Amino acid sequence: MNTHLARAVVAVTAAAASVSLAGCGSTEGADAGSGGSAGKEAIKVGLLLPEDQTARYEKFDKPLIEKEIAKFTRNKGQVVYANAKQDAAAQNAQVDDMIARKVNVIIIDAVDAKAIAGAVKKAKDARIPVIAYDRLAEGPIDAYTSFDNEDVGKVQAKALLEALGDKAGSGQIVMMNGSVTDPNAKGFKSGAHFVLDGKVAIGKEYDTKEWKPENANANMTAALSALGKGKIIGVYSANDGMAGGIISALKAAGVSTLPPVTGQDAELAGVQRIVAGEQYMTVYKSYAPEAAAAAEMAVSLAQGEKIDGLINQMVDSPTTQGVPSVLVPGVALTKNNIRSTVIEDGVYTVAEICTDKYKAACDEIGLK
Template sequence: MNAYLGRAPVALAVTALAVTLTACGGSDGSDGSGDKGDSGAAVRIGLLLPENETARYEKFDKPLMEKKVALLTLGKGKVLYANAGGDAARQSAQADAMIKDKVDVLVIDAVDSKAIAGAVTKAKDAGIAVVAYDRLAEGPIDAYTSFDNEDVGRVQGKALLDALGDKARTGKIVMMNGAVTDPNAASFKSGARSVLDGKVNVGKEYDTVEWKPENATANMAAALSALGKDKVVGVYSANDGMAGGIIAALKAAGVSPLPPVTGQDAELAGVRRIVAGEQFMTVYKPYAREAEAAAELAVLLAQGEKIDGIINQVVSSPTTKRVPAVLIPGVPVTREDIRTTVILDGVYTPEEICNDAIKAACQEIGLK
């Protein structure tokens, strides 16, 4: 079954945003006067991304959002960008600087959802709207756009369960979750657990500090030492970066054949490992949909438009109830799905994926 089915509610929500912007004059060719109520206004969007360990932020999120803001504002909109490099204090300082610079809207992918709450409150006090992006920040946020993170976890858990087959009951799995400072990590874990609990034996489970691959490598080495390398039949990895670290530890321990390892983000290295048969699957998240939805929300808020009447989804954080939200489903990717997902969407070309090391494997699955 094509995993792209089921995207309709998201498409409708994003289309509603686009229609609203068109009605305001942003997509019909009008030249705009530059006032805040005009889609051609010179709006300034502050974009704060959390880290650069994960390839997606610099390669996809930032340029996609810049392109969409430019389109919606007839080239008059500007995205001011900062990356926190995984440092929550640095991100708060970056937010403070943008508030002082009087941006119209902040789009924040929080390093630490709790630590950013103070900056969100400062923005609100300064009359600056805040869109929580990819991770649900605490504080008085105005909107949220992300992927359906519990569903991502369910997709990962189901894929692992399917890959294990009869081995699900005969061995142990290791769960390599993300950082506790990231609320998405808890959602991924919850979704995966809803599928796996009662059907597998979890031998070891880790919340991986800062999502770092090297920390996942150390955790996996410790798990193999504690459980025995012959007892581990599968690994739940919350993302591709950690999957790479996990597979490095498995190889270093001489585990062969490699057990199924999950992932997320469809990073190029992860896709290559899937082609090579080292990583079982990843979850492709259509970043264009997420970034475009965030850009549309930001431009609407910058123009002083109300958004709660055009979005039929809401979420709640510990500090803000019923936040208008656009939640986008993820898509499972195994060897069989690469052509109909990341290649079809133009994320990668076969030439980008199929380096010399995996040319034979690419030919085997029809990518070259």
């Protein structure tokens, strides 16, 4: 992913959380059927998320975006929601449905960034602005908000090297990247290689179809067979779901001392594995600023307002140069900072993490 800094402004999270919408009511009362012409009472936001296997979309992204749209429209905006359940063709049809329902703006997290390009163009032809959310969709998108994907990969890789210590030069790791249809996966992979290449031997590397844990499990089983369970000193896993599948494969192979395994998304199961010492780390991404940025840009674009003051970078997609963007940094979460991240931010309670199964492990690290 090629990015260049648009301006040296305030921190990303501050920009994303900003609530200024100067002049938002200037076009109140216009038709609700075309983007860039609606007043606050008329705003209709189409929200299209990619799947429901990863916990984040239904638990965090959807309610957070709905909350922010309500805030920015004084509880008068409407969110029209659909989940594609990992079906790119279904998501294309959902865009058609949003156009037919005359939404003013679409926020879309693409199942397949390339396959969605035609649908994005249809929306643009219907004068409906499109915001790429979390994944950089192709086509004529108007704005983009996500996490700094290359930086996420670097955070994961640095944590893995720290966990390996002196072992980094004496064994091999397995790299379990995400789906090739997800442009974010390319960024994670690039950032990870930037840190890992030349520091540790990569014995096997996989691009995991659809990010599915069962596919990661199968890949890890193959890696164990090819390399030998005693030769794998660590595993780079691009997210928590796959980390779960990887750890299951390691256990099934009889690996008694698990190597450090990375992750991403701070899913509850991932955090619990970290507490238990099965997974080394995850990348905690605060979804609130990402959702706030998407909502604020959506409301502004729906009313024909400029978003220059909201963005902090310009990003190039394969089809569109200089997309106005808000990129949010991620944080390495280990057992040492669970309280100061997901608990303090209200993502999980101690009780949710420290169930009976994990209570002893929680007590051991002072999580009470």
